[in-house]
Amino acid sequence: MPLAEITARVRAAERVAGRADGAVTLIAVSKVQPADRVRAVLAEGHRVFGENYVQEAAGKWPAWRDRFGRLDLHMIGPLQTNKAKVAVELFDAIHTLDRPSLAQKLASLQQAGARLPKLFVQVNTGEEPQKAGVLPGDLAGFLQDCRGMGLSPIGLMCIPPEGEDSTPHFAMLAKMAAEHGLAGLSMGMSGDFEAAIAHGATHVRVGSAIFGARDYQV
Numbered sequence: 001m002p003l004a005e006i007t008a009r010v011r012a013a014e015r016v017a018g019r020a021d022g023a024v025t026l027i028a029v030s031k032v033q034p035a036d037r038v039r040a041v042l043a044e045g046h047r048v049f050g051e052n053y054v055q056e057a058a059g060k061w062p063a064w065r066d067r068f069g070r071l072d073l074h075m076i077g078p079l080q081t082n083k084a085k086v087a088v089e090l091f092d093a094i095h096t097l098d099r100p101s102l103a104q105k106l107a108s109l110q111q112a113g114a115r116l117p118k119l120f121v122q123v124n125t126g127e128e129p130q131k132a133g134v135l136p137g138d139l140a141g142f143l144q145d146c147r148g149m150g151l152s153p154i155g156l157m158c159i160p161p162e163g164e165d166s167t168p169h170f171a172m173l174a175k176m177a178a179e180h181g182l183a184g185l186s187m188g189m190s191g192d193f194e195a196a197i198a199h200g201a202t203h204v205r206v207g208s209a210i211f212g213a214r215d216y217q218v
């Protein structure tokens with residue numbers, strides 16, 4: 001079963017990197033996967049999942065929560081401001097705090113009494129024009145603004161540019177997190193999660209290596 005194999009590879013990468021056993025959280029990215037594949041992974045006892053679309057996640061996870069008990073759900077896709085309220089209610093973590101308007105929306109939900117999920121700030125390490133995320137040069141100011149609004153991000157997240165070596169991006173993200181005293185590092189996907197763990201990832205987001213290829217590319 002791929003899940004057991006991927007879990008074993010995560011544990012092995014932790015050992016190689018001199019990290020504590022279990023230091024890395026494996027997020028099984030279940031977006032657009034058929035329900036039977038996700039149920040099989042739930043039945044094996046895995047409880048940490050990642051989703052990209054609020055609507056899709058809201059349609060399937062409440063029933064699985066009722067059936068399987070405590071789950072740890074991570075929002076890893078771009079979050080529209082008008083879906084923030086639903087996302088805050090559904091998810092335990094949001095990895096894609098990527099702009100001031102979303103920070104303001106989350107802060108206002110918190111002021112209205114919502115308990116916010118754990119927050120990661122997405123950094124556009126490759127400075128790609130089409131990609132979401134705070135530019136590296138803007139991170140210090142963005143974090144300061146977040147804290148001024150009462151938000152306390154716990155880490156940073158990146159999606160390195162397609163087709164490039166990810167490792168310089170992982171190293172850059174780890175350096176920025178250390179500079180800002182942030183413990184969480186969400187980085188590494190199916191093709192590069194071991195390299196991410198070597199660079200200090202605390203959360204790896206692995207989809208196709210666990211569930212198989214998705215029907216459509218996201």
Ligand SMILES: *Cc1c(COP(=O)(O)O)cnc(C)c1O
Pocket residue numbers: 029031052076077159189190191205206207208209218
């Ligand atoms: C889809 C997705 C993943 C998982 O990608 P795989 O290559 O299937 O492991 C990880 N992170 C984000 C942000 C994604 O959108």
